[in-house]
Amino acid sequence: MIEYIKGQLTEINPSVAILECYGIGYNVLISLQTYETIKDKKEVKLYIHHYIREDDEAYYGFASKDERELFRLLISVSGIGVSTARIILSSLSAEELRDAILSEDIVRIKSIKGIGVKSAQRMVLELKDKIVKGEGSSVELLSSVDNNSAIEQASSALVLLGFSKPNVNKVVRNIIKENSSAQVEDIIKAALKML
Numbered sequence: 089m090i091e092y093i094k095g096q097l098t099e100i101n102p103s104v105a106i107l108e109c110y111g112i113g114y115n116v117l118i119s120l121q122t123y124e125t126i127k128d129k130k131e132v133k134l135y136i137h138h139y140i141r142e143d144d145e146a147y148y149g150f151a152s153k154d155e156r157e158l159f160r161l162l163i164s165v166s167g168i169g170v171s172t173a174r175i176i177l178s179s180l181s182a183e184e185l186r187d188a189i190l191s192e193d194i195v196r197i198k199s200i201k202g203i204g205v206k207s208a209q210r211m212v213l214e215l216k217d218k219i220v221k222g223e224g225s226s227v228e229l230l231s232s233v234d235n236n237s238a239i240e241q242a243s244s245a246l247v248l249l250g251f252s253k254p255n256v257n258k259v260v261r262n263i264i265k266e267n268s269s270a271q272v273e274d275i276i277k278a279a280l281k282m283l
Contacts, residue, residue: 089138090147092133094134095107095109096108096109096131097130097132101123103117107132107149116148117149118148118174119159119177122134125151125152126151137159139170148170148174158186158219161215161218162177162211164214175200179200189211189219192216238271238275239275242260242272246279251279259279259282260279263278
């Protein structure tokens, strides 16, 4: 599985970026959020969602792990495909989308092209418990501290143990606030007591 592609940005428009990496040009579909983030850069790193169907294969690229995680949550909702998910992420920022889902703002969600009332209601119903306000899948937000590696390893281990990513991020954030130099084992032990 491809985690990310890092390379020279050779072409870009609001929906597609061409990344050259070791002589191979990757056609990566992007959202407007990602476009705004990378449009003026020469070298970029895009987190990839590799979409494969029997008659279609595509790379969807995101400027952050957080945006990719939201994309994956969106396509897990019945009736929302990859194209619609990309339109949603182009219409609302990650934080606006979280706010709309958590506040059950059906009117705002259905204002997005291609989303009707039933799809908006389904999104809220299926994603409300999976999304925590101000929290993405990325632990980058946690780390104004030096032990980013320990935070990532501990968070990954807790998710693999079956805890939800938003809950893990919330608990790990609290642990790091109390002890910014906590090691992987310390974070996991403390988190297991709190989860």
